[in-house]
Amino acid sequence: MTxxxxxxxxxxxxxxxxxxxxxxxxxxxxxxxxxxxxxxVAAASYEARAYGIFSAMSTFQARRLCPEAIFxxxxxxxxxxxxxMIMEIFDRYTPLVEPISLxxxxxxxxxxxxxxxxxxxxxxxxxxxxxxxxxxxxxxGIAPNKFLAKLATEGAKPKPGPKGPVPGLGIKIVEEYEIxxxxxxxxxSALWGVGxxxxxxxxxxxxxxxxxxRSFPRASLIKALGKTQGSHLYxxxxxxxxxNVEASQVIKSLSHEETFPEDLFDVDRIGTEIxxxxxxVGKRLRGIGFFGSTVNLKVRLKxxxxxxxxxxxxxxxxxxxxxGRNALSLLETVDVAEGVRLLGVGMSNLAKSSQGLQLxxxxxxxxxxxxxxxxxxxxxIHERYGSQSIGAASTxxxxxxxxxxxxxxxxxxxxxxxK
Numbered sequence: 581m582t583x584x585x586x587x588x589x590x591x592x593x594x595x596x597x598x599x600x601x602x603x604x605x606x607x608x609x610x611x612x613x614x615x616x617x618x619x620x621v622a623a624a625s626y627e628a629r630a631y632g633i634f635s636a637m638s639t640f641q642a643r644r645l646c647p648e649a650i651f652x653x654x655x656x657x658x659x660x661x662x663x664x665m666i667m668e669i670f671d672r673y674t675p676l677v678e679p680i681s682l683x684x685x686x687x688x689x690x691x692x693x694x695x696x697x698x699x700x701x702x703x704x705x706x707x708x709x710x711x712x713x714x715x716x717x718x719x720x721g722i723a724p725n726k727f728l729a730k731l732a733t734e735g736a737k738p739k740p741g742p743k744g745p746v747p748g749l750g751i752k753i754v755e756e757y758e759i760x761x762x763x764x765x766x767x768x769s770a771l772w773g774v775g776x777x778x779x780x781x782x783x784x785x786x787x788x789x790x791x792x793x794r795s796f797p798r799a800s801l802i803k804a805l806g807k808t809q810g811s812h813l814y815x816x817x818x819x820x821x822x823x824n825v826e827a828s829q830v831i832k833s834l835s836h837e838e839t840f841p842e843d844l845f846d847v848d849r850i851g852t853e854i855x856x857x858x859x860x861v862g863k864r865l866r867g868i869g870f871f872g873s874t875v876n877l878k879v880r881l882k883x884x885x886x887x888x889x890x891x892x893x894x895x896x897x898x899x900x901x902x903x904g905r906n907a908l909s910l911l912e913t914v915d916v917a918e919g920v921r922l923l924g925v926g927m928s929n930l931a932k933s934s935q936g937l938q939l940x941x942x943x944x945x946x947x948x949x950x951x952x953x954x955x956x957x958x959x960x961i962h963e964r965y966g967s968q969s970i971g972a973a974s975t976x977x978x979x980x981x982x983x984x985x986x987x988x989x990x991x992x993x994x995x996x997x998x999k
Contacts, residue, residue, distance in 0.1 A: 583755050584690035584699050585825065587721040587729035588670065588706060591738055591745070593683035594623035597662050598652055600715045607744060609649040614639055618839050618921075622654050629740030659683075662714060669709045673702050678825045686726050688825040703751045722753040727772055727821035728762070729754075734770075759819035764791035771816045773809070781805065793817040831870060835878075835926025836860045843882050843919030850920055854911065855904040857925035862900030862955065865927060871896035872927030875903055877910040880922035887914045896931060899955060903927060 590596065594612040599605055609628035613621045619639040631646040642649065663682040670677045673696050676688035689702050696702050703720040710718055721732030736752040738745035754762045767789060769779050785804055787793050793801075794817040802810035815821070836857040844850050854877075865872060873896045880886045889910040897903065907925050 582690070583722050583724050583753055584688060584693075585723055585726055585729045586687040586689055586699060586703055586706075587723075587726065587733045588685055588687065588703075589719050589721075589733045589737070590666070590683035590710075591717045591719060592623050592625055593716070594654060594659055595625045595628075596716050597659055598655075599625075602652075605650060609633075609646050610652065611639075611642055611649050612652050612654050614839070615651045615653055616841050617643075618841065626738060626740040626745035627742065630742045662716075665714060666710060666716075669706060669713065672709075673706060676825045676827050678827060678829065686729065686825045700751060700753055707750060717750075719748060720751045722751065724754075724756055724759070725819070725821040726823050726825065727816060728759065728819055730772075731766070731770060732762070760794070763817065763819055764789065764794065766790045768793055768813075771813060773812060773816075778805070778809070778813075790817050831868065831930055833876075833926055833928040833930065834861060834864055834870070834872070835876065835924055837878065837922065837924035837926075839880075839922045840920070843921055844923075845917075845919050847916070850911065850916060850923070851908055853923055854907050854925060855900070857923065858904030858907055859900035861925055861927055862898055862903055865898040865930075866956065870930045870932050871898050872903075873929035873931070874927065875906040875910070876924075876926040876928055877907045878922070878924030878926075879911065879914045879916065879920060881916065882919040882921055884921070886922075889913055890928075892929065896929075901955070 595610050598610065598612060607627065608625070609631065610625040611621050611628055611633065612623045613619050613635075617638075617640040621633060621635050621637045621639060621642050623635055624633045624642075628642075628646060628649055631649075633642045633645055633649070639651070643651075659682055666683075667677065667679060667685065670685060670687055674687050674689045674692045676691075678686040680686065689696070689699050692702060693699070696705065699722050703722060707718055707720065710716055717738075719733050719736040719738070721729040721734070721736055723729040723732050732752040732754045736749045738748045740746070768774050768782050768787060771790065771793075774782075781804065782788070782793070785796075785800075787796060793813060796814075798810070798814045801814055804810065805813065838853070838857065840853075844853065874890055874892045876888065876890045878886065878888050891906055891910060893902070893906065903925065
């Protein structure tokens with residue numbers, strides 16, 4: 581095995597992207613995410629991390645830890661544009677790029693050495709290009725497989741400090757002969773798929789480090805954890821990961837979810853929100869040329885109890901109207917009297933089709949075909965005149981047409997939503 585898999589991870593991506601367009605905030609504790617008390621932190625500057633703030637922490641708790649922190653609403657569309665330009669840089673060095681999220685990706689550069697140099701030299705070039713063209717920094721892990729490369733990245737990243745980031749290695753490489761020296765000292769929690777419950781179970785049988793896990797008999801590990809998980813962790817402890825870098829990934833589901841600034845009690849308002857989300861999901865499906873067969877509804881009540889409902893349609897659809905109608909039917913199975921804190925609408929069992937949709941018997945003589953044409957016409961008008969230029973009456977709120985956009989409310993509500 582040669583170390584030819586790169587894991588590239590942007591440093592504090594959302595915050596760093598904001599600082600590019602707001603350089604006056606450099607050196608300050610800056611947080612990006614939902615700015616309301618029900619929001620969560622999407623990213624924290626290294627100055628903010630020095631206060632113990634981390635991503636996924638509630639905005640409320642982050643404010644308590646650092647009252648002087650500067651909170652910025654997340655801008656998913658902006659981050660998406662920057663991410664696209666970063667991915668284009670990756671494509672210069674290899675066609676085998678597997679994005680994991682907006683700010684990280686795996687690259688297989690095994691076939692790029694003759695053209696671009698060693699994997700380490702390629703990592704240097706990528707970091708230089710990103711810094712020069714986007715004003716951002718990234719950390720790179722290099723190893724024989726994806727699992728090890730991602731772990732190596734952690735050793736390359738900067739560390740938080742009260743005066744800013746403490747520089748890390750930037751690039752960390754793990755060669756084949758170094759695998760066990762690299763893995764053995766790590767806690768088992770560093771392994772992919774090991775959560776708090778598994779950590780507790782392993783500690784009960786005397787395993788807290790990867791070295792102890794690697795030395796434990798495979799049969800005994802399977803007996804303690806089950807065949808699937810026991811075999812999986814045994815292989816990881818030996819540095820084995822046979823997954824390839826997948827340049828083309830299949831989209832399995834698509835959804836829109838929102839936490840509201842205040843609980844919703846009015847059934848009509850809840851229905852409007854469902855149709856607005858359904859409209860956004862349908863638009864995204866049409867944009868990527870996919871149909872979905874299963875409608876999913878998520879409802880979280882005031883007491884945080886969460887209900888997930890789904891229905892599989894006789895015929896796949898990309899229509900927001902059809903999605904909304906079925907999601908609304910699913911809502912009837914949930915008692916929302918005590919107030920709705922969060923709603924989510926999604927589609928799964930997706931398939932790409934170039935042959936269009938087959939009409940069901942229910943649609944013959946109805947308005948479904950005409951409405952699909954109307955939705956496509958609305959999409960074209962949105963492209964030309966903006967997303968608030970036209971929309972279905974079912975998505976109209978007391979504040980007018982305020983369509984759900986991709987990535988909006990991803991990190992919870994912001995203070996501006998109350999205004």
